[in-house]
Amino acid sequence: MRAPAGYVWADSALHRAPAAAKLAGLLACVVLVVAADGPLALGLACALVAALAAVSRVGWRVAARSVWGLRWFLLTVLALNALFGGGEALVSLGPVGVSAEGLARGAGVVVRTALVVVLGTLLTATTRPQELVDGVRALLAPLARLGVRTEVAALAVGVTVQFVPTLLRESRQLIRAQQLRCGSVATRGIMRRAVSYVRLLVPIFVAAFRRADELALAMEARGYRLDGPPAPPRPKGGRRS
Structure with a gap:
């Protein structure tokens, strides 16, 4: 059963945690995700977000719903990085070409954006609106x-x-x-x-x-x-x- 504003009724450690602590944790996780550089760091960031989604008990469908809504934006970001990211072109498309460096850079941006969106979804799914307001006020x-x-x-x-x-x-x-x-x-x-x-x-x-x-x-x-x-x-x- 879902409540207004994206809140999901469940009994989990994230639901019981104070809103101020969850906001501070969200900021820390976002910094870690954005600073992740390389496949190993991005893999660890994905594992961290997956663990939080499992602990929240809101369901993978709810956690990934916002990412699916941004699929065209993410595909556009990936395509732009692949076409104009520089490096040796693997496939030439007229004046532009698809490069491995551009694909890797675009994939990194897409993964980081998706992880940040999932983190924000987990926050709103485990915290009532009034609790968020009180958490911001406390911080x-x-x-x-x-x-x-x-x-x-x-x-x-x-x-x-x-x-x-x-x-x-x-x-x-x-x-x-x-x-x-x-x-x-x-x-x-x-x-x-x-x-x-x-x-x-x-x-x-x-x-x-x-x-x-x-x-x-x-x-x-x-x-x-x-x-x-x-x-x-x-x-x-x-x-x-």
Whole structure:
């Protein structure tokens, strides 16, 4: 059973761990993954992420779902590195060529990106949105003593965690609606497929701004303020005394 915002109900060590510790661990793991150089280091990074996914008990399908959603982006990154990565060309394609060095560099970038995405998915799948907000607030507590408005960062994290799944769901609904009206996008040519996806950007942005406006109005109606204590609620009816 899945909860909103990508949270997966399960009983694991990652679910029970404090959110601040998981955020600090995520940053450390991301640094290790990005700094991994060479097949051996990347293999160890993959083993680390696989172990975390197994401990989380959220399922491999959930952990890899975000990576599958980025498959075209990752393939594009791999192709660009293979074509323009330099080195001796194995296969020539007109003015450009596919090189072994470019393929190796592109594969490394793809693996690192996929591992970072899986780590972020594991964080949101094992941590409730409010726990994430509290974790960010706890990590930034030392900065609050220096006058930094840490509540803004905590609120941004909470809103982002809540908004991303909602926007993804609305995007899938728009894609399905377009397929019902105009047929499947996957059966078209590359250029027509790209134009179809570009046309979806406008309604997606409109939906995002509408959601943001509704959230702002709801927070204002409840008296939420970042620069002080909550304002008193407005009277529901009748005259003011």
